[in-house]
Amino acid sequence: MQIETRKLHIQDYDELIDAMKLAYPHMADNIWTYKDIARLTTIFPEGQIGITVNGKIAAVALSIVVNYDDFDDEHTYDDITGKGSFSTHTANGNVLYGIEIFVDPRYRELRLGRRLYDARKELCEVLNLKSIIFGGRIPNYHTYSSEISAREYIRKVRDKEIYDPVLSFQLSNNFLPIRILKKYLPQDEDSKENAVLLQWNNIYYSKKPNTMKDSTVRLGLVQWQMRPFKDIDAFYEQVEFFVNVMGAYKSDFVLFPELFNTPLLAPFNHLSERESMIELAKLTNDIKKKISDLAISYNVNIISGSMPLFENNDLYNVSYLLHRDGRIDEYRKIHITPNERKYYGMKGGNEIKTFDTDCGKIGLVICYDVEFPELPRILADQGMKLLFVPYLTDTQNAYMRVRHCAAARAIENECYVAIAGCVGNLPGVNNMDIQFGQAAVFTPSDFAFPSNAVKGEATPNTEMTLIVDVDFNLLKDLHHNGSVQVLKDRRTDLYETYLKS
16 A cells, blocks of 8 residues: 655546545535646645545645635634635735645545644644634534533533534644634534634644744854964964854854863963963953954854963853854853862852853853753743753763763753864873863764764864754644653742852
């Protein structure tokens, strides 16, 4: 047996009518005309869907696109179809309206109806329409109409106290009843001329055009080799090399590691660790401006790892988000490690926020920050779907803490997490002599994502780049339809994570 879902063609008309007569044996006077099908397949071919079994039409779904704002929720079938002229169809509409669906009863055990609804949902997503709406028949209502109202009948079907072959199936396919439509189909005696207005909302809908394509974001992660530089120009040359590579691959973001500019500490090695870091901080503003110019030139957003910032006699560990449109945002590391306090006297920042980019809201934390689950959870509550974590770890133990915590943050916050660190050795620079790193992108753990919840990872301790595409629509689907729905299922009646004012 071979089953195929495809567009209908006018050449399918005879088989379509044969299947329709079998599906509606008591409605033989209301079959589709050749002119009707010819018109529909001409004005909206994508919306006319057929399923064949061994090459023969076995199931059909017909649709149009309407501007639903032109109608109210009390419309009739004639209203929505322009009295069968389909003049209401418009390519600029916002709703996929279902005007027909049937399955040849000889093939109903194959669940072809579910395939038709899935095909409609996919079409709705691809066309970036708000929803699917249609008036659904309630063919068993006539057996109950003398006892209960149509509204009560719908409630009992919804609560599974009554089975209706049409409405029960539609409810099982996640269509929600909106209201009862009176005199929707005057010839539908089984439904007593009633219909149920049903709606399925497209969770991917966006006012932004081509949202299905725009949902994919390309990440470029730099696994940065610590090396001596003869001067700052040599450092810039190495930075631009990676930005150029990522720009050529049309990356949306480039992520550098935490404190990746510390090879420039070498000339200050005669000073104490804190004094040398303060000297390095004097270069930060110029480096920030240079990398911002690169972001604009190569049309890529750059997370500049992190660099030291000396301000009001305090030393901070700061990451800059350098937008490709020239904007500059900053994030100051909040959780300072014992090593940073001991050797550099660093101070933690006090601001927790997401950043708006041309690819949506992102979060940014630095290394040790990711080991505190409250911080990314607050960012997730603010709408963050992509978290960047530049880090610097000297040993494999330290790296594994960052890695495992980053992976956990992806699962518990239904987001992607990208981490990038330094690798190799840096002799002659105090407190920066060894590094261990492996760049990676982590995902939630569900069927739409890799089975190990790792979208991509670099070779450990080797200078290289990692380029990965992530799809935000998968996160939307996970949130609404995932096998577990972590953010929805939190017991906020018992506990809550919030940001103090």
